[in-house]
Amino acid sequence: MAAYLSGLHHISLHVSNVNKIANDLVSKFKFSLFATRLTDRSRQLAFRKGAAVFVVNERPNQSGVILNEELPDITHRHSPDTRRLNVRKYEQGTAKCLYDISPSYSVDTVSNVCFEVEDVEKSFRDLRHLGCNFLVPPTTVEDEAGAVTYSVVQSVVGNVCHTLIDRTKYEGLFLPGFDVLEKDCNLEEDEDMSCPITHFDHITYACHRKTTLQVMRWYEQLFGFQRFFIDSEEDVDEGFVINQEGIGLRLTAMEYWKCSKAGIILPSVDKKGPDCKFVIAESLPEQGRNQVDTFLEQHRAPGIQHVGLYTENILSxxxxxxxxxxxFFSPPPAYYTEVGKQQEIEEAGHSPQMLAQYGILLDTDLHQGPLKTSCDNRRYLLQVFTKPIFAEDTFFLELIERRGAMGFGEGNIRALWRSVQAYMESERGDSQENENSKTVYIRAHETK
Structure with missing residues (x-):
């Protein structure tokens, strides 16, 4: 591999209405606004919940704008490709976006997954040698708390890019250029325990058909990602396939390892396993249009469809x-009373009625064999999808609680995706009905 990843730092959103998304993240999803970078023409807001950090960037109105161009006060450091700037000078009269680029997109999008790396400049040289397209070369940003070096590489998935960042020489609470709003308080102690989200569990890409292997190879060769088998019997090349009962879907998962050389420590129940898995979703043609196709149409390119938030108590x-x-999306009510499912939920120590109240699904880890007699020894997970948080039916969030299970609820995938499918079909029906009503109204008035 060319770059060793030591952790996931943050995920960036680019939206036209920063106020709405900021309000939703704080009031609805219980994130805290903890750092801001505000200029006369742009805003970057950082929100956190546990170790999960979203940076929300204001998307420029004009098309074709790529931020980070022509950075001022540049001096070479170590190599001609490295740029250095002082934040105070950089802030004056500029609307440029730090640690990212601003896509000239006509819809809201989640387009940057930022990783911490051991050596940004070495990663840049090695990745560029392998043909990677860098949108921002190594750039060092500093303030009174120290220096951070970063670069931005374009991925092979639509508009998704990755900021590679080294903050080992920085003692501040976030990043140079951001004003931290909670300097004098302990962020960990300030957590809302009624909503115990601790970190990002997984990120799911929606991709074009027959592109999964290309994406897998790219992440494997450049960043050392490894294959994660969703189901123990899935085919190495085919992935986890559902091609029946109106669902045509292929899911393939991969994982990276913190400090890829030595393994990882995860802030989860069992303290083992990858920090954040990546899932590639593509539709299959045999079962007709589904939500992957909807994403590709409304987002206008492959990209990040949803992010899983790990919670220690999904009911709370x-x-x-x-x-x-x-x-939240809800499965059909029959899910909670179907043969075996009600017993499975109850033997895991949960109430079907309580889970049904929020549309939460439970799936026992199929890799462990028959259910154990003790609830404490049973491996399972609970999960639920939110409805889209943008105006388009593109990006949404997932809540997931793991009780020892490391997969994605393969027993739930049909129910989860069917609930999303029903919602989107309903939305298309309402949209078509509104269009028909407008047409009738216009024709009626044209005849007067």
Whole structure:
């Protein structure tokens, strides 16, 4: 591999209405606004919940704008490709976007997954040698708390890019250029325990058909990602395939390892395993159009379809979010009473009625064999999808609680994706009905 990843630092959103997304993240999803970078023409807001950090960037109105061009106060450091700047000078009269680029996109998008690396400049040289396209070369940004070096590389998935960042020489709470709003308080102690989200669990890409292997190879060769088998019997090349009952879907998962040389420590229940898995979703043609196709159409390119938020108590989290206005997808009511499922839920120590209240699904780890007699020894997970948080039916969030299970609820995938499919079909029906109503109205008035 060319670059060793030591952790996931943050995920960037680019939106036209920063106020709405900021309000939703704080009031509905219980994130805290903890750092800001504000200029006369742009805003970058950082929100956190546990170790999960979203940076929300204001998307420029003009097309074709790529930020980070022509950075001022540049001096060479170590190599001609490295740029250095002082934040105070950089802030004056500029609307440029730090640690990212600003896509000339006509819809809101989640387009940057930022990784911490051991050596940005070495990663840049090695990755560029392998043909990677860098949108921002190594750039060092500093303030009174120290220096951070970063670069931005374009991935092979649509508009997704990766900021590679080295903050080992920085003692601040976030990044140079951002004003931290909570300098004098302990961020960990300030957590809302009714909504115990701790970190990003996984990121799912929606991709064009027959591109999964290309994406897998890219991440494997350049960043050392490894294959994660969703199901123990899935084919190495085919992935986890559902091609029946109106669902045509291929899912393939991969994982990276913190400090890829030595393994990883995860802040989860069992303290083992990858920090954040990546899932590639593509549709299959045999079962007709599904939500992957909808994403590709409305997003206008492959990209990040949803992000899984790990929670230590999904019932408490869903209750808090639902009370604040978050809407969740719900499976058909029969899910909770179907043969075996009700017993499975009860033997895991949960109430089917309580899970049904928020649309939460439970799946026992199929790799462990028959259910064990003790609830404490049973490996399972609970999960639920939110409805899209952008105006388009593109990006949404998932809540997931793992009780020893490391997969994605393969037993739930049909129910989860069917609930999303029903919603999107309903949305298309309502949209078509509104268009028909407008047409009738216009024709009626044209005849007067």
């Amino acid at each position: 989290t869903a209750h808090a979010m639902a009370g604040a206005g978050v809407q």
